[in-house]
């Protein structure tokens with residue numbers, strides 16, 4: 001899996017969903033003007049940008065281990081406190097923030113218990129820690145159709161609906177409680193995106209972004225073409241614009 005790709009490639013593949021998801025995550029987490037917030041695993045900054053609009057640049061911080069993503073986020077929000085760091089070792093002191101958010105990140109952490117534990121550490125007592133992950137098994141139409149198409153051609157394809165952790169409300173609830181957060185609550189968040197045509201969906205899949213992109217870009221040309229054809233059929237061969245929806249599970253808790 002790779003996030004060592006250009007921010008633009010990410011935005012065309014997944015960022016278009018992240019932008020829609022960000023206001024819903026912010027509302028679910030109860031973020032308000034005047035709060036100091038940190039975006040963990042910020043990527044090129046879809047959520048950071050939305051937080052910036054709400055709380056102001058001096059009150060928003062962000063971290064991600066991917067060098068190109070940190071650069072893209074810093075360029076998007078000049079002057080913001082954007083750092084290259086993993087969730088498991090955050091470079092801020094205890095209790096620095098009112099809230100720590102991680103949008104579509106917990107399932108990618110090496111050690112989610114440590115990563116969410118660090119998010120808890122950097123928020124003050126009474127502060128909120130929130131995150132969300134796609135429902136990879138059902139409800140994230142792009143990835144579901146992609147992995148179903150891949151499995152039809154290759155039974156060993158690493159379907160994220162099987163391999164991803166923290167893709168259900170129950171798993172997230174349990175993780176948040178194990179980290180020692182209180183008043184834990186979960187909810188589904190659903191977003192939509194409209195593609196101008198099939199190529200707008202397919203092209204970014206060939207750029208190596210995330211597990212699906214890494215799988216797709218690693219195929220030899222003939223197998224990649226077969227996958228393209230299979231995916232096209234599974235999406236009902238759209239000839240013009242079409243809309244897909246995506247469901248994430250969100251979780252929040254109080255320190």
Ligand SMILES: C[S@@+](CC[C@H](N)C(=O)[O-])C[C@H]1O[C@@H](n2cnc3c(N)ncnc32)[C@H](O)[C@@H]1O
Pocket residue numbers: 003014015018040041042043044045046047063064065066069085086087088102103104105108109110111115210
């Ligand atoms: C699916 S992207 C989500 C990016 C962004 N939050 C968004 O909503 O678009 C997953 C992000 O998690 C980051 N990531 C991977 N491992 C991480 C870790 N251990 N700690 C923090 N972030 C991590 C990746 O670099 C990538 O930017």
